[in-house]
Amino acid sequence: MRLAAIFLAASSLMGAGAAYAQVPVKIGVLNDQSGLYADLGGQGSVWAAKKAVEDFGAAAKGLKVEVIFADHQNKADVGTSVARQWYDVDGVDVIVDTPNSGVALAVSGVTKEKNKVFINSGAATSDLTGKACTPNTVHWTYDTWALANGTGKAIVKTGGDTWFFLTADYAFGHALERDTSEVVKANGGKVLGQVRVPLNNADFSSFLLQAQSSKAKIVGLANAGGDTINSIKQASEYGIVDGGQKLAGLLIFLTDVHSLGLKVAQGLNLTSAWYWDQTDANRKFADAFAAANGGRRPTMVQAGVYSGVTHYLKAVEALKSAKDGAAVVAEMKKIPTDDPLFGKGEVRADGRHIHPMFLFEVKKPSESKGPWDYYTLKATIPANEAFRPLADSDCPLVKKG
Amino acid sequence: MFELLGIPPQALFGQLLLGLINGAFYAMLSLGLAVIFGLLNVINFTHGAQYMMGAFGAWMLLNYAGVPFWGALVLSPLIVAIIGMVIERTLLKRLYHLDHLYGLLLTFGLALIFEGLFRRQYGSSGLPYNNPLPGGTNLGFMFLPNYRAFVVVASIVVCFATWYVIERTKLGSYLRAATERPDLVQAFGIDVPRMITLTYGFGVGLAALAGVLAAPAYQVSPTMGSNLIIVVFAVVVIGGMGSIMGAIVTGFGLGIVEGLTKVFYPEASSTVIFVIMAIVLMVKPAGLFGTAK
Helix, strand or coil, rough: CCCHHHHHHHHHHHHHHHHCCCCEEEEEEEEEECCCCCCCHHHHHHHHHHHHHHCCCCCCHHHEEEEEEEECCCCHHHHHHHHHHHHHHHHCCCCEECCCHHHHHHHHHHHCCCCCCEEECCCCCCHHCCCCCCCCCECCCHHHHHHHHHHHHHHCCCCCEEEEEEEEEHHHHHHHHHHHHHHHCCCEEEEEEEECCCCCCCHHHHHHHHHHCCCCCCCEEECHHHHHHHHHHHHHHHCCCCCCCCECCCCCCHHHHHHHHHHHCCCCEECCCCCCCCCHHHHHHHHHCCCCCCCCCCHHHHHHHHHHHHHHHHHHHHHHCCCCCHHHHHHHHHHHHEEEEEEEECCCCEEEECEEEEEEEEECCCCCCCCCCCCCEEEEHHHEEEEECCCHCCCCCCCCC | CCCCCCCCCHHHHHHHHHHHHHHHHHHHHHHHHHHHHHHHHHCCCCHHHHHHHHHHHHHHHHHCCCCCHHHHHHHHHHHHHHHHHHHHCCCCCHCCCCCHHHHHHHHHHHHHHHHHHHHHHHCCCCCCCCCCCCEEEECCCCEHHHHHHHHHHHHHCCCCCCHHHHHHCCHHHHHHHHHHHHHHHHHCCHHHHHHHHHHHHHHHHHHHHHHHHHHCCCCCCCCCCHHHHHHHHHHHHCEEEECHHHHHHHHHHHHHHHHHHHHHHHHHHHCCCCCCCHHHHCCCCCCCCCCCC
């Protein structure tokens, strides 16, 4: 026993000796751990961050990485106070994930103030790389512009030219409604009206009835998570689709489809940055994820956390320090991105990670081979068309003149 | 085309009816709370979790045992009520002689535990439960799904049956007497502790029944109860703590008020009930139907 202890002490000393210049890195996964967005991020994102550290071989490359997490409860004040505590007291260098656009915008502000790094995967608002962009924030997986450009455009082009929006009444819903309306109008469609629904609403019947009487061909759901699930479910109850109107779920996650069941969700068009059953590398990641997360398959948000953390670690490895947040982000923008899940791409000057997006259709129950086999690929939106062009950006970092 | 102002009358009818449907859930939940508070003097914060358990009970019965909705409508509340009675016998009973606050803390803690357990097992985004009464009727001014119509009728029947039993029958008079003077009623040879246990079971069963009714309309998710329970407490406070009729009437009434807010100013629909609560508390602190003790 004592001998073992001596060996252990000796080996740890040797380890410390070999990596005498170990760079400490502390990653904080800040997301919804218990509410309506917990399944699409939550503990799965924490797992993805840890997996990225492991696959990167951080220890062998001289990085001493620690991953911690917290629940922001979808409240901007909780999110900012955790971020301040992490940056000021706990020595966190980077915050990742953070769904809920309201919380994300707040955390992005704190991150800039403290000169740390914020790699967002879960939030949607395109303002993170638009008017609220900072030299410390990278937006990884998707945004409202890309969703509108994918689903919105596809629907208008197939004849859905009049829209009514059910909008989640906070930063995210407003951004998604705004970006989609622009796409609809740019493609010759019309927006007939919208209704702003408080977040985490259970009963959508009143709003669905308003959508129904608007006579719009398309009912655009500018909401997410449990709100989208309940609106789709109740739309089928109120015969919205039987009445000739179509639903456009602008942001639908894999876990939402799982939760709705294919019987209700079939035929929905959706835009996603990543799907687990697309490539061998994705499937391998998904299998490992499922084994550790009770059989669930990862969402694009969780895959984005993996990919984002991987790229972040590359930048820190190159700089040999995680202390100067702006410098790390500048390095992330300098080196091209390349990882098994998102492939090759880049982080643009405004902090936007550029990669292809995909338009999927939800399978019919008869087409699905089992749980989590949900999507058929309809179209690939190439990387250079998937995100808002820099020319249209209102990000102060790239504004000319 | 729909206009915010000058809304056509038929659209108004539609929204009133929808408000009534939502009010049905508020009424059933607040009724259970009122019964428990009226007879046990316990503020049952587990109520939301028990509503959620009712919905999950229906889902489990269907998926693990193949019991259809109509069977679950009876079985699930029964099972949840039995769990409730066990809680009453083993935990709540020890707190009756203490301040309300202790019961509140215990039931609140239990609610968090139940929610956490279900979230751990089933995730937070919920589970699908198919509509047992698909289709609907076009009423001219709106499309009324058959299932929603059933919910309104069922809850009105349940609410008024409960009110009748408590206010108009001999059993109800025992219950009310036991609340006032448990010692005297005991002296007449009535088993008061058993009556209290059964009452708690009944209140919990009502919550679970509302849960089963909610399963096909909403998503069956671990947080469905905690989202609703705060509103329901506001309903009970507005109606007057412990008033049976107050709970029923304000439940339906506030459902309608909320429904109208969803048309005229949807952004405020999640707050309007609390605004009303604040006003009622200022004007009539005991609630609309309550009597100051």
